[in-house]
Amino acid sequence: MDGWMGRMLEVDLEKGSFRERELDPELLTRWLGGRGLGVKLLYDRALGVEPLHPSNPLIFAVGPLTGTPVPTAGRFSLVSRSPLTGTVFDCNSGGRWGVGLKRCGLDVLLVTGRSPEPVYLEVSEAGARLHPADDLWGRTVSEVMTRLGAAHPGAGVAAIGPAGENGCLLASIMNDGSRALGRGGLGAVMGSKNLKAVVVQGRSRVSVSRPGKLSFVLGESRRWIKGNPVTAVGLPRFGTAVLVNLMNELGVFPSNNFQHSRFPGAESISGEVLEERHLEKRRACWGCPIGCGRVTRAGGLRGEGPEYETLWSLGAQCGVDDLEKVVLANYLCNDLGLDTISAGSVIGCCMELSERGLVEGGPRFGDADAVLGLLEDMALGRGLGRELARGSRRFAEARGAVEYAMQVKGLELPAYDPRGLQGQGLSFATSNRGGCHLRAYLVGPEVLGIPKMVDRKSTTDKPGLTIFAQNLNAGVDSLVLCRFLQFALSDEYFARMLEAVTGIPYKAMDLHRIGERIWNLERLYNLRCGMDPAEDTLPPRLLREPVAEGPAAGRVVLLREMLPLYYRARGWDERGIPDPRKLAALGLPE
Numbered sequence: 001m002d003g004w005m006g007r008m009l010e011v012d013l014e015k016g017s018f019r020e021r022e023l024d025p026e027l028l029t030r031w032l033g034g035r036g037l038g039v040k041l042l043y044d045r046a047l048g049v050e051p052l053h054p055s056n057p058l059i060f061a062v063g064p065l066t067g068t069p070v071p072t073a074g075r076f077s078l079v080s081r082s083p084l085t086g087t088v089f090d091c092n093s094g095g096r097w098g099v100g101l102k103r104c105g106l107d108v109l110l111v112t113g114r115s116p117e118p119v120y121l122e123v124s125e126a127g128a129r130l131h132p133a134d135d136l137w138g139r140t141v142s143e144v145m146t147r148l149g150a151a152h153p154g155a156g157v158a159a160i161g162p163a164g165e166n167g168c169l170l171a172s173i174m175n176d177g178s179r180a181l182g183r184g185g186l187g188a189v190m191g192s193k194n195l196k197a198v199v200v201q202g203r204s205r206v207s208v209s210r211p212g213k214l215s216f217v218l219g220e221s222r223r224w225i226k227g228n229p230v231t232a233v234g235l236p237r238f239g240t241a242v243l244v245n246l247m248n249e250l251g252v253f254p255s256n257n258f259q260h261s262r263f264p265g266a267e268s269i270s271g272e273v274l275e276e277r278h279l280e281k282r283r284a285c286w287g288c289p290i291g292c293g294r295v296t297r298a299g300g301l302r303g304e305g306p307e308y309e310t311l312w313s314l315g316a317q318c319g320v321d322d323l324e325k326v327v328l329a330n331y332l333c334n335d336l337g338l339d340t341i342s343a344g345s346v347i348g349c350c351m352e353l354s355e356r357g358l359v360e361g362g363p364r365f366g367d368a369d370a371v372l373g374l375l376e377d378m379a380l381g382r383g384l385g386r387e388l389a390r391g392s393r394r395f396a397e398a399r400g401a402v403e404y405a406m407q408v409k410g411l412e413l414p415a416y417d418p419r420g421l422q423g424q425g426l427s428f429a430t431s432n433r434g435g436c437h438l439r440a441y442l443v444g445p446e447v448l449g450i451p452k453m454v455d456r457k458s459t460t461d462k463p464g465l466t467i468f469a470q471n472l473n474a475g476v477d478s479l480v481l482c483r484f485l486q487f488a489l490s491d492e493y494f495a496r497m498l499e500a501v502t503g504i505p506y507k508a509m510d511l512h513r514i515g516e517r518i519w520n521l522e523r524l525y526n527l528r529c530g531m532d533p534a535e536d537t538l539p540p541r542l543l544r545e546p547v548a549e550g551p552a553a554g555r556v557v558l559l560r561e562m563l564p565l566y567y568r569a570r571g572w573d574e575r576g577i578p579d580p581r582k583l584a585a586l587g588l589p590e
Helices: 027-032 034-047 095-102 141-151 186-192 212-225 229-249 272-278 307-312 323-336 340-355 366-381 385-386 392-398 424-431 443-448 460-476 483-487 491-502 509-528 540-544 559-570 580-586
Strands: 007-012 017-022 058-061 077-079 089-092 108-112 119-124 127-132 157-161 173-175 177-183 195-202 279-283 295-296 301-304
Touching: 007 058, 027 034, 034 058, 034 077, 034 089, 034 108, 034 460, 058 186, 077 186, 089 119, 089 177, 089 483, 089 509, 095 157, 095 195, 108 195, 141 157, 141 295, 141 323, 173 186, 177 424, 212 229, 212 491, 229 295, 229 307, 229 443, 229 483, 272 279, 272 307, 272 323, 295 323, 301 323, 307 323, 307 340, 323 340, 323 366, 340 366, 340 385, 340 392, 340 540, 366 385, 385 392, 424 443, 424 460, 424 559, 443 483, 460 483, 460 491, 460 509, 460 559, 491 509
Parallel strands: 007 108, 119 195
Antiparallel strands: 007 017, 058 077, 058 108, 077 089, 119 127, 157 173, 157 195, 173 177, 279 295, 295 301
16 A cells, blocks of 8 residues: 555564454555554543553554655654553654654554563564663663664664653653653553664655556645744744743743743743753754754753753742753753753642642752752652652542643643633643643644634634644644644645545545544543543632732633533543543444
């Protein structure tokens, strides 16, 4: 099939066995790849399996556009059940690792079992091999990248650091230097399998059905990307850090564990100051014309980032305005294999509990050195860090103060105060993987005016808008492409690219339909794993404590107004359960 390789490799680490099998063409055309295909395989094979059980699979999946000339088509997805949230979970990452997997002639790499000893997995067109990894165990991500990069020149490497080995539920998987499968603790799933790294290298070509048509669409697309101020100027010059000052001015840049919606030190940790003091050069993922990556220097070290979310989590969330310390904390997270959003957020939660007298001798807001120390302690499972490594919900529950954990379904919220963004609040509450900004990203229309500006204080239009974005984004995640393309390109362009590559007449509405199918299957997975629909909510602070000052003053999230309308528009009942007729229409099991 044009676009797809049509093959999946299954690896059982316990048996040390490998099995290649063909993928059903109907499975591919209905679920595309990446997130959609991964969720379908997880539902069919491991529904209800505990996250750290050997049978919980790690499903690495690429999409039909991966490895083609489509911009940003070097990404890949990883799907599993999260040990942090207990929900279905997918991450996707850039770099070049995804292209490496596809050029091995594979759409999916599915890993189960637990190796009796530490190993790393090598995948190529010739097959797969397991190598002993005793000498890599305990090493940082950068050390592993250096060693495996030398042993396998030109290969893509995805690896965990000490955090994943030690079962930290905030552990990430890093690839190609500092790219990250960051959220949900999937690094702990990899660590539980005694799998230190996965190396991919191949040369297979990806066939394109209509090269001339694809070339024409890409020509148009590149003109839109170059003509859009976000993709042509903002992201290339400042990276995602360009958002810091903007969000702070709008009163939606939370600080001190969301006690405030603005941060007095925002200017000190902004993208503009990062560029002036620490930026060395830009870096782009494979096939990306935008180049939002930042290579930086700080404290005599060199690394990548920090991104907007990290400047917030290790800065404003912890009351820290020392930019150099924030950059160093970011480097440390990358090397230890820690999700920067959740790591910073749980420390901010701990700081508030300390100041409320619930953590004896704990850290206080503004203590940058305490942040650096706690990051190491979380990754290595030491002292207070051992408690924080279980995430903010578990940590605050243990202290009798779960209301101060700024999370949804166990996943720490990112850098937007939804009290000033009603649609973003609804999208946080209804996200299948927990408190995630990317499932819908209503910041686009509510702040950036993309595709058009809407009233961020309004609630009446937000249920429909949230569903539209959630469905479309699930489709784009299954192609697998970078979200930043959506600043410049409409759903029509994605459908035209998919049609040109596969030769199948996909339309824009097909992407929405596929996305809706994925969203509902994720919902079913969560419900059948025991999730209570009452978890479609927000921390009490965001529902009951109005913003004290600034542009969002006096506001809370009006979730009670929006959620019933959201359920109804989804075709779910008043409890948030999908209606059998909706499931049948989507071809899903009742």
